[in-house]
Amino acid sequence: MSSFIEFFSDIIAGELDIYVITFTLVASMVILLFLSFPMVVPLAVGALIGLIHFSGIDTGVVIQQMITGISPNALIAVPMFILAADIMTRGHTANNLLGLIQAFIGHLRGGLPITACISCTLFGSVSGSTQATVVSVGQIMRPRLLQAGYKDSFVMALIINASDIAFLIPPSIGLILYGTLANTSVGELFIAGIGPGILLAIMFSAYCYFYSVLQGDSITLVEKASFKERVTAFKKALIPLGFPALIVGGIYSGAVTPTEAASFSVLYAIIVECFVYRQLGLKDVIDAALSTGLITAVVFILVGMGQAFSWYISFEQIPQDLLAPLNLEDASKEYILFVIALSFFVGCMFVDSLVVLVILTPIFVPIVDAAGLDPVLVGVMITLQMAIGSATPPFGCDIFTAIAIFNKPYMEVIRGTLPFILILFTMSALLIFFPDIALLLRDLAFSD
Template identity: 60%
Template sequence: MATTLMLIMIGLLLLGFPMMIPLIAASIVGFVMMFGDLGQTETFIQQMVAGIRPASLIAVPMFILAADIMTRGQSADRLINMVMAFIGHIKGGLAISTATSCTLFGAVSGSTQATVVAVGSPLRPKLLKAGYSDSFTLALIINSSDIAFLIPPSIGMIIYGVISGTSIAELFIAGIGPGLMILMMFSIYCLIYATVMKVPTEEKATWRQRGLSVRDASWPLFFPVIIVGGIYGGIFSPTEAAAVCVLYAFFLEFIVFRSLKMPDIYRIAKSTGLITAVVFILVGVGNGFSWIISFAQIPQALLESAGINEAGPVGVLVAICISFFIACMFVDPIVVILVLTPIFAPAIQATGLDPVLVGVLITLQVAIGSATPPFGCDIFTAIAIFKRPYWEVIRGTPPFIFMLIAAAGIIIAFPQVALFLRDLAFR
């Protein structure tokens, strides 16, 4: 049965169908193989509805809406200007500023695609003018934007938390350490690259200019304070934090900055609605598919045949990293989380792994796969935004992918990189 479902999904994907169609087709075939007919389809429909029922999922459209408001407004530009004022003048400073800006905007939006657009659009021309190659520039923007998967708020972590029953608040806090570690790794690489390629430095900003940039960016900088501080302080839940972010984004862009007008609300709401519909359809269908394979005990059979259950905690983590990394090279990250998380659930439970540590590693692998050829979703976002050919976009990615894989190895070897802040906040 597992082979049949896999062949159906791969075949329909190769034929160009959107991901929801292979999932639905495989689920229906699996249902018929188990029950003999479609007379009890209401059970499958109930499972799909149950997938989008958890209240935690309300945070997803909220964070998407907040990111859309900020992307169209001035928040990203103000954050970029502040970062540039402080580190733009050092060797590789412009590239380091790009990585830092992506991290900060990720802490504001939680969306990799929004970060590619908001940070990449203004900084790519500056990087090219400064002497950085286009392949390095595109790879830097794509991979730095993927830090948004780890830095809260993270839509990927919300989906994983709902599927696995793991605390989303703990996942958010645990993602901060790995995100900052990856930013440091990228910054060191940017410094080495700029030194080797003899890229000139930018003009140093005066302290007055730095003060003004901090003043201008002070409003957007309250976003991570609201999210992390509010959750850590027990003021509100992650879902409530998402609603507060929307209100705060509306207040900034429409009232304080006045960068948006009331007619813009329709376009923003339409864009958010379309993205949310796609996400929720995938979540619903993915939950139905997960129920089918769990009912058929496919995860247990696959893990037993591969010997994962006897591999021990480290072996399970390595298997999870490899599986999610490869899958996200071909399939949408949300779908990968929905499908693979239930498969590995028995092994995670049997080995006593911390589900928060597993969630951080899964989120990191999703981030890596999203920027990895052949079909990483952020690659095609960059192609659409920057109008560059496919091979030019992916040419500079190998060093960044290597660093991200190394980061996963560090987290497996030293779990406290991810769990220190979680333990500090919740233990």
């Protein structure tokens, strides 16, 4: 007991090596996580360790840093997009978008899984949430794919990984938070995420086609839709397609900011689901608002505590000391992007992606600035790693969402994920060596 007290006395006196302080910080957070404390608690403990170590600093600094973390105006868009997604998830939007895709390509070889992939991409442009996409598209498409003869392991892996495109296609909550943390234009990030998102959807679709060809006659093709059915499907989906047009078109043209687009998206969602489709009533909108309030509170508390934690590790210069052996200051841009991608991928495998974003972004921002890397490219790369981590064992959040809605065991859900993860890794490599995949549209949209 006396040695334990002496150890913390050394922390207070500031006499311990930075690596010992770092080990204490990490060990404390890991232990709290294994004890099932919510992530906010380990982050708070990290910040408090800083106050103990720097005993002369006013304890009000933690509160100040928390307020600073949630003060940026860009964060106003977060609850708005969450609310719009919740309203549309409860209504007919997902079903109508899916019906449009299936009417045109569902009868082709690999048409059904490609329909699921493109539907995830389109619904991602509506919801900005991978988990909402898993629930909405997965509940509709999984029974159809199973009936057509596809293996359940392939179906679940497809839905989990295709839903991750929602991280890249605007409105992406991850891009908004990165833009806030790295002081980067959210509008530019939104436009830059479109290219990689579309390319990823194409790569997944190609895999679905070849997988279906290899399965041969075990796959049953659905009946080709008539011209009348296609026209009907198009009419039903025309209004939901206005949602991504409102966001992307508005930002691309400069008519609205991302925050204004978020506000319009809520109004659009209410008009579509309550007055056009007449699917939802006042009670449904209130329930969606209450759910949004709960989710937003969790996100903002996380961001606030993350800011306090980031302040501490920056004050201690822990990032500089830990990254010094990697010699990133003199490294190539490709090597720096690789290190960033690897760090975020590993982190997101074990911890919620938003937590990793809040913790690691302030560590790499100075390195990115010093290397002359485009912060928009880095933001897209980081968001892609968040997408990969959310579908990767052991703790990808989309995996547990699928377990809950499909009522399947863990090992069965992750069995078919490897090919999709390899495709996502390929996408990461392409971004490192061909950055114009992300930056071309951004440069076109925001060129002087």
